[in-house]
Amino acid sequence: GAVVSQHPSRVICKSGTSVKIECRSLDFQATTMFWYRQFPKQSLMLMATSNEGSKATYEQGVEKDKFLINHASLTLSTLTVTSAHPEDSSFYICSARNPSYEQYFGPGTRLTVT
Amino acid sequence: LAKTTQPISMDSYEGQEVNITCSHNNIATNDYITWYQQFPSQGPRFIIQGYKTKVTNEVASLFIPADRKSSTLSLPRVSLSDTAVYYCLVGATRAGSYQLTFGKGTKLSVIP
Numbered sequence: 001g002a003v004v005s006q007h008p009s010r011v012i013c014k015s016g017t018s019v020k021i022e023c024r025s026l027d028f029q030a031t032t033m034f035w036y037r038q039f040p041k042q043s044l045m046l047m048a049t050s051n052e053g054s055k056a057t058y059e060q061g062v063e064k065d066k067f068l069i070n071h072a073s074l075t076l077s078t079l080t081v082t083s084a085h086p087e088d089s090s091f092y093i094c095s096a097r098n099p100s101y102e103q104y105f106g107p108g109t110r111l112t113v114t
Numbered sequence: 115l116a117k118t119t120q121p122i123s124m125d126s127y128e129g130q131e132v133n134i135t136c137s138h139n140n141i142a143t144n145d146y147i148t149w150y151q152q153f154p155s156q157g158p159r160f161i162i163q164g165y166k167t168k169v170t171n172e173v174a175s176l177f178i179p180a181d182r183k184s185s186t187l188s189l190p191r192v193s194l195s196d197t198a199v200y201y202c203l204v205g206a207t208r209a210g211s212y213q214l215t216f217g218k219g220t221k222l223s224v225i226p
Binding site: 004036043046091095102103106107108110 | 148155157160215218
């Protein structure tokens with residue numbers, strides 16, 4: 001199947017700082033990527049849809065100024081958590097849609113804000 | 115987006131066939147049915163996708179009745195490594211923006 005990578009896999013940051021997470025589709029071009037957040041023992045929650053060359057579409061309740069998304073190329077989308085707080089600690093997962101409309105997920109990034 | 119309903123958890127012994135059924139009563143004409151597997155602290159892994167009747171690949175089979183209001187994921191001869199959460203999702207894959215909405219999933223525990 002298609003491969004989607006995320007970097008970093010784990011990150012610890014101090015409260016008030018910003019953290020950038022990268023999502024890459026390694027063997028296909030993805031015009032659309034998605035960002036999810038998952039809290040312990042809960043399901044994945046869609047945060048935003050990232051479209052190459054245009055602004056991201058955010059789900060209700062997700063602050064666009066806090067979670068900055070940039071889809072700079074057909075293989076790269078980034079999520080920047082600005083002014084992170086402990087409640088932003090979570091497992092962040094991206095997915096990318098291939099030309100056959102199948103979605104493949106990255107391995108996730110564990111963010112801990114101290 | 116069609117809502118899905120799955121059992122919260124299931125237990126099975128090693129070597130048995132496991133069938134997980136998902137209800138999606140308001141599935142739309144354009145919606146496909148996709149199943150994912152997720153291990154703790156990992157991203158979901160694509161298992162199988164189908165539109166109607168039966169789909170089979172090297173790891174699972176997907177049975178979809180004619181009315182498409184439900185689907186059943188069949189895992190043949192499960193092993194301990196199949197212990198995971200399985201998500202059933204429905205959504206249009208062939209047009210427009212395709213968003214996957216995750217339900218609570220089914221936690222499968224395989225017992226030796």
